[in-house]
Amino acid sequence: xxxxxxxxxxxxxxxxxxxxxxxxxxxxxxxxxxxxxxxxxxxxxxxxxxxxxxxxxxxxxxxxxxxxxxxxxxxxxxxxxxxxxxxxxxxxxxxxxxxxxxxxxxxxxxxxxxxxxxxxxxxxxxxxxxxxxxxxxxxxxxxxxxxxxxxxxxxxxxxxxxxxxxxxxxxxxxxxxxxxxxxxxxxxxxxxxxxxxxxxxxxxxxxxxxxxxxxxxxxxxxxxxxxxxxxxxxxxxxxxxxxxxxxxxxxxxxxxxxxxxxxxxxxxxxxxxxxxxxxxxxxxxxxxxxxxxxx
Amino acid sequence: xxxxxxxxxxxxxxxxxxxxxxxxxxxxxxxxxxxxxxxxxxxxxxxxxxxxxxxxxxxxxxxxxxxxxxxxxxxxxxxxxxxxxxxxxxxxxxxxxxxxxxxxxxxxxxxxxxxxxxxxxxxxxxxxxxxxxxxxxxxxxxxxxxxxxxxxxxxxxxxxxxxxxxxxxxxxxxxxxxxxxxxxxxxxxxxxxxxxxxxxxxxxxxxxxxxxxxxxxxxxxxxxxxxxxxxxxxxxxxxxxxxxxxxxxxxxxxxxxxxxxxxxxxxxxxxxxxxxxxxxxxxxxxxxxxxxxxxxxxxxxxxxxxxxxxxxxxxxxxxxxxxxxxxxxxxxxxxxxxxxxxxxxxxxxxxxxxxxxxxxxxxxxxxxxxxxxxxxxxxxxxxxxxxxxxxxxxxxxxxxxxx
Numbered sequence: 001x002x003x004x005x006x007x008x009x010x011x012x013x014x015x016x017x018x019x020x021x022x023x024x025x026x027x028x029x030x031x032x033x034x035x036x037x038x039x040x041x042x043x044x045x046x047x048x049x050x051x052x053x054x055x056x057x058x059x060x061x062x063x064x065x066x067x068x069x070x071x072x073x074x075x076x077x078x079x080x081x082x083x084x085x086x087x088x089x090x091x092x093x094x095x096x097x098x099x100x101x102x103x104x105x106x107x108x109x110x111x112x113x114x115x116x117x118x119x120x121x122x123x124x125x126x127x128x129x130x131x132x133x134x135x136x137x138x139x140x141x142x143x144x145x146x147x148x149x150x151x152x153x154x155x156x157x158x159x160x161x162x163x164x165x166x167x168x169x170x171x172x173x174x175x176x177x178x179x180x181x182x183x184x185x186x187x188x189x190x191x192x193x194x195x196x197x198x199x200x201x202x203x204x205x206x207x208x209x210x211x212x213x214x215x216x217x218x219x220x221x222x223x224x225x226x227x228x229x230x231x232x233x234x235x236x237x238x239x240x241x242x243x244x245x246x247x248x249x250x251x252x253x254x255x256x257x258x259x260x261x262x263x264x265x266x267x268x269x270x271x272x273x274x275x276x277x278x279x280x281x282x283x284x285x286x287x288x289x290x291x292x293x294x295x
Numbered sequence: 296x297x298x299x300x301x302x303x304x305x306x307x308x309x310x311x312x313x314x315x316x317x318x319x320x321x322x323x324x325x326x327x328x329x330x331x332x333x334x335x336x337x338x339x340x341x342x343x344x345x346x347x348x349x350x351x352x353x354x355x356x357x358x359x360x361x362x363x364x365x366x367x368x369x370x371x372x373x374x375x376x377x378x379x380x381x382x383x384x385x386x387x388x389x390x391x392x393x394x395x396x397x398x399x400x401x402x403x404x405x406x407x408x409x410x411x412x413x414x415x416x417x418x419x420x421x422x423x424x425x426x427x428x429x430x431x432x433x434x435x436x437x438x439x440x441x442x443x444x445x446x447x448x449x450x451x452x453x454x455x456x457x458x459x460x461x462x463x464x465x466x467x468x469x470x471x472x473x474x475x476x477x478x479x480x481x482x483x484x485x486x487x488x489x490x491x492x493x494x495x496x497x498x499x500x501x502x503x504x505x506x507x508x509x510x511x512x513x514x515x516x517x518x519x520x521x522x523x524x525x526x527x528x529x530x531x532x533x534x535x536x537x538x539x540x541x542x543x544x545x546x547x548x549x550x551x552x553x554x555x556x557x558x559x560x561x562x563x564x565x566x567x568x569x570x571x572x573x574x575x576x577x578x579x580x581x582x583x584x585x586x587x588x589x590x591x592x593x594x595x596x597x598x599x600x601x602x603x604x605x606x607x608x609x610x611x612x613x614x615x616x617x618x619x620x621x622x623x624x625x626x627x628x629x630x631x632x633x634x635x636x637x638x639x640x641x642x643x644x645x646x647x648x649x650x651x652x653x654x655x656x657x658x659x660x661x662x663x664x665x666x667x668x669x670x671x672x673x674x675x676x677x678x679x680x681x682x683x684x685x686x687x688x689x690x691x692x693x694x695x696x697x698x
Contacts, residue, residue, distance in 0.1 A: 011513050018505045116334065125339040125559035126529055131537070138539065144509060147537045219537060220502060221529045221559065225336070229502055264497075264506040269469050271506075272498035 007265055014144030015261045021150050023257020024157035025212055029230065030237040030249040031161055032208035035168065038244030039181045039201050042092060043104040047234065048227025049111035050206045053080045054213020055222045056118065059127045069132040069218070076214050077207040084206030088199050096198075111227070118224035126221030135218075153215050160211060161250045168246055177201060236279045242292020252290060320363040320621045321393060327353070327608070328386045330379060330407060331397035331422060333371035336500070336525050339555040341399050341422040341600045344593045348601040349396055351588065352608035360615050368392065374399075376406035383410045393621045394419060394611060396604060401425040401472055405432055412436040417623045419611060421603040424524070424551055425475055426686060429650040433693035436623065438630070440651045441603035442573040444472075446684035447550050448479035450571030450657050454677070455518055455548045456487040463489060464516035466507055466531060468523035469496040476522040476550055484520075492516045500527055504534040512540060524551040529560055536564050554598040557660055557672050565660045565672075572658050574599035574639055575673050581638040596670040606639035607651075644681070648693040655684040 004012055029051060036044045057076040061067040067075065087110060095102045131149050138147035168174040177197060180187045184194045220226065237256050241248030256275050263271040270277075282290060329349050331341040346369050353365045368390060372379045379398075386392035387410065395411060398404040399422030408428075411418045418437035420428060426443040463484050467477040473496070481491050493514045497507055508531070511519045519540065521528050528549050535547055552570045576586035576596045585605070589597040614629040615621050635643030635653070643653035658673035666672065688696055 008513070011509070014509050014513075015506055018503075018509065021505070022503055119334055119338065123339045123342075123555075124334075124336060124526075125555045126526060128533075128559065128561050128564065130563075138537075145512070145539050145543075147539075149537070150505070219533070221526050221533065223526065226502070229500060261506055265510065268507070269496050269498065272501070 005266065010143035012262075012265065014141075015265050016258060017141075017144065017146065018150075019258035019261020020254060021154050021257070022260065023254035024154045024161075025216065025230075025253075026234060026237050026257050027161050027250045027253025028157045028212040028215070029209055029234040030241065030253045031164055031246065032205040032212075033234060033238045034241070034244055034246055034249035035164065035208070036202060036205035037238070038246065039168075039177055040198055041100060041103075041181075042202065043100055043107070044202075044205065045104055045108035045231070046087070046111040046114070047107075047205075047209050048229075048231030049114045050080055050084060050209040050227070051213040051216070051230065052118075052222075052224060052227035053083070053114065054210030055129075055217040055220070055226065056122070056127075056213075056224065057210070058214045058217040059129045059222050062129065063127075069214075073211070073214050077210040080210035080213075081203040081207035085199050085203040088202040092202065093195070093198075111231075115224050115228065122224055124223050124225055126223040129217040129222060131218040149218060153219075156215060157212070160208070164208065165246050165250065233275055236275050240275075240279050240282045240289055242289025245289065245291040245293075248289060248291025319619065320361065320615070322391045323363050324391075325360055325363055325365045325612070325615060325621050326386075326390060326392045326394075327365065327367050328383070328390075328392040328395045329367060329369040329397045330372050330382060330395055330403070331369075332374050332399050332403075333369075335374050337374065337399040337422065340525075340553055340598065341397050341604065344589075344595065344597070345397055345422070345601055345604045347592050348589065348597065348605040349608050351592070352605045352612065355609065356612050360612050361619060365612070372398070372400070372403045372407075374403060376400075376402045379403040379406045380410055383407045387411070387414045387416055393417065393623070396421065396608060398422050399600075401428065404428060404437075408432070408434055408437045415623050417611075417627060419607045421607060422600050425472055426479070427475065429646075429648045429693060430686065431692050433648045433691075433695055435627070435649075435695060438607070438627070438645055438649045438651060440607045441599055442571075442655070443650075443685075444476050444479050444551070445686045446573075446655045446679065447571045448476060448483050449684060450655055450679050451548055451550055451569055452480050452483040452520065453487055454569055454657050455520075455546070456484055456489040460518035460546060460548070461489045462516045463491045463518045463520050464511045464514045465491055465494045465520045465522055466511065467494060467496045468499045468527055470499050472524070473499070473522050480520050480522055480550060497523070497527070499523070500525075502530065504531045505538065507531070508534050508538050508540055511535075512538065512543065512545070517545065519545055519547050521547065521549045521551075525556065528552055529556055532560060532568070533564060541567075553600070554596065554670075554672065558596075558670065562661055562663045562666045562672065566662045568660045569676070570658055570660070571679070572599055572656050572673070573653065574602045575656060575658060575675060576602070577671065577673070578656075578675065585638045602639045606635065606637050609637065610635055642681075646688060647695050648688065648691055649695075650685060652681040652685045654681050655679040 033047050036042050054076050058072040061072050135149040138145050180194045180197050188194050237252050241252035263274040329346050333342050370382045394417045396419050398420045401423045404420045404423040408418050412434045420439045421441045424444050426445040429439045467473040557565050614626045618625050618629050631645045640653035645651045656675050657677040659676050
């Protein structure tokens, strides 16, 4: 078998594919962060908590009401997104004109409260959610066994990422959004309800996180603390991509997934740090991030 | 001269009072501190329900021993040795705590013991796993009660090798506990005629195990040994199921797995997994009776750590009752001299290194067809006698043992 650095190519291609799948999660989560920061200038530290809520919601909806995966895929983001809008309306709006740090602290506090309350109710052992019937099993690709569900994750994540990019960059609604954040007074003079636009944008970013949570529910252990670990990685991805850059967050998410996947083969001990190493290098060379506009 | 005599008498009298007070119970109150992770990764292993188990022991004693009331204080150690040190220091210096119970993360237990030894108080560790706690880190001021990594690796790894699982792929959590466990597994596997073909260390904690499972699959080993715990173990097993690891003829051996982990996984995903446990709620009438009482108050079945907290607290209070004092060394000596026979252990003995040795059990997770309810999880396959399960004193490097 042909080898690269002592690792068979077959093994390597498997790892590349897995990295891409993990990257899809990073892309989805960092996209939500980038939308919220790019358009609203809110550093959303509650993003991990919303991701967790999406997953938890899926499990609880199934356990209590028997709601299946496909319905949850829409319902859970809707519920969590509504919660996000309420938080924006009742809390974040009050500090909209303050420094970024205030929104960071506020959302961090909200995340701790949500996580703490749910830990008290559900414990931390994790809840199980069965993989939906249609995605049971997998296909042997020759170099690896690919579970159908993982294939679905990457398709779903990429479709949603592309859709979001298209909506913000290419549609009229997207142009309102971008204009509203550029100069909200002028937009309001044109008769556009900017505060509503802001609430909806925040809600949408939160929905993206919750959507990622639903995708994660069948394959990761669902616990109230699951958002905390991934949040920091996702923030690093956003910083590497360029704070607020939509395209940047998608590409960086996928790329970081792959880099992390390769590290897991060549030097697994460093796989949790490699993304931060990349972040340091990128910040030294391009302080605005790979896709960021130089200030 | 007369005043001199008076002074002397007073001095003698006061010494006598002092020593009489020493023989009795300090502050005329027995104070127990419960220290555990109440909100993090290890919450469900001991946590708030462990505090309930401890309170049950105190209540079964009528809330007092020899007329002295028993007071319980508790704190969340947040898995931080710093928090543990400052909490325990505060408990001992300001609150006059006599004994500290609970403790899960090994780093927390060692930090707490360090303070407790200097104050000559007592620690009864129930949650921690590392066997080093009563080996290189032993002190005359602590007891390690429920289990440790030695019997876990010994019981499970040996059973798996004996059944023909000769070549091993070990997946290790990359920190002190994982490294210790990895060494234990390797020792047991090679001693029983098996080989370790590959070892991979994953960061702690890891969310996605797919990459490591893929490596395990391409290693071609018979057995994938998990030298990790908690959510890492759960995630690894879930992912292995998703990627069809067991269908392709490999098996999983999880070294550190608790009832709450198996419950979280469910029998569907965990069926057939072998593990070593110090206690199981559904072993006999006595264990079931206690488990029923526990469930009434907590809503869940107790794990071995919960049962151990209850048993060790009873044993501690019994020793105070028998000796009439809460003086640490007197109580510890009495606890060592008295075998433990209760719903938790049969002829459990606390050795001079502080290790409580008792029979361990090799269990296998039931299949969905065998399991009648969500807590009906284990078949007990074999009883591992105490002297076979734990590290023999002859191999100990503990300074309290003459080797």
